[in-house]
Amino acid sequence: MDKFTAGPNYGPVLTTTDLYLLGCELDLHPIxxxxxxxFHLILNLASGHAGGYNPANKDQDLELAHGNEPATIPxxxxxxxxxxxxxWHTHIKNPTGVTVADFCTAVGKxxxxxxxxxxxLDTLPPRTRDQVRRAAQNAQQIYGAPGWGGGYYGSPxxxxxxxRLSRSAWLRDRIFFDGLEKDDDFAVKQxxxxxxxxxxxxVTS
Numbered sequence: 001m002d003k004f005t006a007g008p009n010y011g012p013v014l015t016t017t018d019l020y021l022l023g024c025e026l027d028l029h030p031i032x033x034x035x036x037x038x039f040h041l042i043l044n045l046a047s048g049h050a051g052g053y054n055p056a057n058k059d060q061d062l063e064l065a066h067g068n069e070p071a072t073i074p075x076x077x078x079x080x081x082x083x084x085x086x087x088w089h090t091h092i093k094n095p096t097g098v099t100v101a102d103f104c105t106a107v108g109k110x111x112x113x114x115x116x117x118x119x120x121l122d123t124l125p126p127r128t129r130d131q132v133r134r135a136a137q138n139a140q141q142i143y144g145a146p147g148w149g150g151g152y153y154g155s156p157x158x159x160x161x162x163x164r165l166s167r168s169a170w171l172r173d174r175i176f177f178d179g180l181e182k183d184d185d186f187a188v189k190q191x192x193x194x195x196x197x198x199x200x201x202x203v204t205s
Contacts, residue, residue: 004029006068006099013075013097016197025196026072029100031065034179039065041104043177045203046139046168048108050101067101072197080198081107081180082190086170087120089191107177107201111168112143121165136169171203178202 014022030036039062043050050064071079075097081090092098092106121129168175183200191198 003027003073004066004069006066006070010070010073010075010097013077013095015077016195019076019196023196024074026074026076028180028199029066029069029071029073031100032071032103032180036066041177043104043108044175045108045111045171045177046166046175047143048112050104050108064101064104067099067104069100071098071100071103076197078197079103080187080191080195081201082183082187082198083171083201083203084183084186085174085203086111086167087123087190088114088167111171111175112166114167116165116167116170120170131172132165132169135172136165139166139168139175173205174203176204178204 012018014024019026031039031041034040038054039052040055041050041052041064050067052062052065053060054062071092077093077095077097079092079098081092081103083089088110090107090110092102094102116132121132124132179202180199181202184194184198186200187194187198
């Protein structure tokens with residue numbers, strides 16, 4: 001964990017071009033892979049809330065720990081996050097280096113504050129569309145109506161009674177972050193290219 005400690009004692013923040021030219025791989029902060037024993041990250045994609053707990057005392061909720069620490073070593077200006085269960089990718093940018101908090105904020109907003117379009121919903125089988133609508137209704141009852149943010153292309157798809165369907169509903173019951181991993185094959189499938197700053201997000205119920 002020492003190498004991820006927040007502070008100025010790091011080399012330069014690498015651009016995407018730097019990463020390509022140097023050909024270097026990135027080490028993820030252990031909180032983002034659930035490999036840090038002192039804090040287990042809970043990121044709720046339906047509400048956008050990030051917190052966690054100490055595995056030694058699971059009954060005690062904790063605020064986001066280590067949020068100001070770099071998400072990767074070397075530090076980078078940009079990260080791209082894809083998910084096997086969703087058609088979107090999250091672009092995270094910070095000229096001073098993407099942090100753990102930047103990751104949580106960007107991914108949380110992507111799924112809780114942006115909306116599914118009619119065209120996107122139409123790509124799903126009828127049964128799955130119904131499940132997505134039910135998931136949106138359940139999330140609204142639990143977390144309240146989502147706010148605007150993130151932007152979208154096309155018209156947001158209504159879920160009944162004029163309700164917009166937040167992107168988290170696409171995941172149905174699997175709305176909790178479950179770690180990042182490399183998956184170059186999926187990155188190429190979804191984005192058309194692979195890079196060391198593209199990571200695949202696992203989700204769970």
